[in-house]
Amino acid sequence: MLTGRGSPRGERGSRYDQPMALYVIERSFADQLDLTDADVELIEEVNSDEGVRWLFSFLSADRRRTYCLYEAPSPDAILAAAQRANVPADEVVEVSAATPQFAGRLRDWADAVR
Numbered sequence: 001m002l003t004g005r006g007s008p009r010g011e012r013g014s015r016y017d018q019p020m021a022l023y024v025i026e027r028s029f030a031d032q033l034d035l036t037d038a039d040v041e042l043i044e045e046v047n048s049d050e051g052v053r054w055l056f057s058f059l060s061a062d063r064r065r066t067y068c069l070y071e072a073p074s075p076d077a078i079l080a081a082a083q084r085a086n087v088p089a090d091e092v093v094e095v096s097a098a099t100p101q102f103a104g105r106l107r108d109w110a111d112a113v114r
Helices: 037-050 075-085 100-112
Strands: 021-028 053-059 065-072 091-095
Touching: 021 075, 037 053, 037 075, 065 075, 075 091
Parallel strands: none
Antiparallel strands: 021 065, 021 091, 053 065
């Protein structure tokens, strides 16, 4: 199951210890999303290879769109992972906390799910 906990493959390599930018990825699916455990494992492996880390996802009510929060070194790394995993990445938007007061909460939360 995709939990977002732990660094990819349980590793604590230097690229995962460095603060990375946060991105929201919008993905549109032709059919309702229904991932198997094998699908999730493949996506996590590809993400690890590309140096990106999934943190959290929202699924739209019609189950045709996801909004996923990732840490990544760049939008290109996210797009490379999506292409390799054969999943869409319609929009990739760099995000940050809405206010400086929430930045610490966001970082604490991201650190807690590692």
